Amino acid sequence: MSLSRVFAHWLMGRAATVAPTNRAAWLQAMQGEFETLEAEGPALSWAAGCFTSALLWNIHADAVYLFALAFAVIVTPYLAYPLMPLVHLPDFFQSPLLFGGVLLAGALITALPCLALGVYRPDRAVLTAFVVILTDPDLESVFSKITPSLFRVKWGWLFILALFSLLVIPNLAAAGMGAFIGRAARARRQHST
Amino acid sequence: MVAHRRLSPQTVAVLEALSASSDQWRYGLEIAAATGLKSGSLYPILVRLDERGLLESRWLEPEKPGRPPRHTYRMTGAGRAALRAAMQPTPANVLAKGALG
Numbered sequence: 001m002s003l004s005r006v007f008a009h010w011l012m013g014r015a016a017t018v019a020p021t022n023r024a025a026w027l028q029a030m031q032g033e034f035e036t037l038e039a040e041g042p043a044l045s046w047a048a049g050c051f052t053s054a055l056l057w058n059i060h061a062d063a064v065y066l067f068a069l070a071f072a073v074i075v076t077p078y079l080a081y082p083l084m085p086l087v088h089l090p091d092f093f094q095s096p097l098l099f100g101g102v103l104l105a106g107a108l109i110t111a112l113p114c115l116a117l118g119v120y121r122p123d124r125a126v127l128t129a130f131v132v133i134l135t136d137p138d139l140e141s142v143f144s145k146i147t148p149s150l151f152r153v154k155w156g157w158l159f160i161l162a163l164f165s166l167l168v169i170p171n172l173a174a175a176g177m178g179a180f181i182g183r184a185a186r187a188r189r190q191h192s193t
Numbered sequence: 194m195v196a197h198r199r200l201s202p203q204t205v206a207v208l209e210a211l212s213a214s215s216d217q218w219r220y221g222l223e224i225a226a227a228t229g230l231k232s233g234s235l236y237p238i239l240v241r242l243d244e245r246g247l248l249e250s251r252w253l254e255p256e257k258p259g260r261p262p263r264h265t266y267r268m269t270g271a272g273r274a275a276l277r278a279a280m281q282p283t284p285a286n287v288l289a290k291g292a293l294g
Binding site for chain 2: 023025026028029030031032033035036037045046048049050052053056057
């Protein structure tokens with residue numbers, strides 16, 4: 001096998017690994033045509049085109065995902081803004097219903113982008129959830145304002161665990177649910193074609 | 194519902210290549226040869242046309258053993274309608290045809 005053919009095969013292999021999963025069938029289609037090309041020049045040119053397409057598809061898929069993730073991280077805290085006046089009520093920390101209700105509502109709001117991005121990129125669902133969790137302003141306020149006082153209370157660590165679970169579990173669950181919906185939708189679409 | 198976005202001259206060329214034998218399934222290499230497009234330009238167009246329902250595709254068993262199956266393409270009714278719309282003599286289409294040469 002000539003050097004040109006070896007390089008062309010290498011490019012096709014790279015294209016298959018670089019392409020996003022939703023373009024795998026199209027890479028197989030390109031591979032099918034590539035295998036029928038006998039002449040070396042056209043085969044190398046075809047492989048270079050496939051690699052370029054795969055790379056651009058990858059960049060496009062990641063660019064849309066990263067933009068959506070950045071948008072979610074920046075915009076989501078503002079969606080929880082209407083809850084803020086409740087936090088400043090005098091009996092906020094004394095009322096379990098109010099305290100728990102606001103925390104739960106906040107957790108559900110941050111879970112929304114995890115659900116949406118999980119549907120869009122099931123392969124990034126866990127990453128999405130952790131980025132949203134770690135950039136959540138509530139995480140900082142829970143640990144800087146609430147946690148120190150809870151450490152002084154007997155069994156306070158249980159409350160800390162519960163608070164942390166409220167921040168983590170809804171996001172992970174929503175991302176997982178989104179990934180499940182996204183995968184099921186893709187499987188249904190592939191089945192129908 | 195099919196979105197009526199303006200088709201690029203390259204996309205129109207692909208649809209024209211498919212319309213030349215609208216009932217026949219055509220390979221990617223045949224379309225590339227008919228349009229002069231490289232694989233890096235052709236396949237993103239095929240993907241878009243497929244997603245917009247303007248073409249349909251199917252896998253064919255390989256002609257020689259040991260080779261992967263081949264993907265073939267055929268124009269749909271929506272594709273024919275989109276091509277007819279793109280060929281209407283509007284100012285935008287005249288400019289696009291001029292750009293393609």
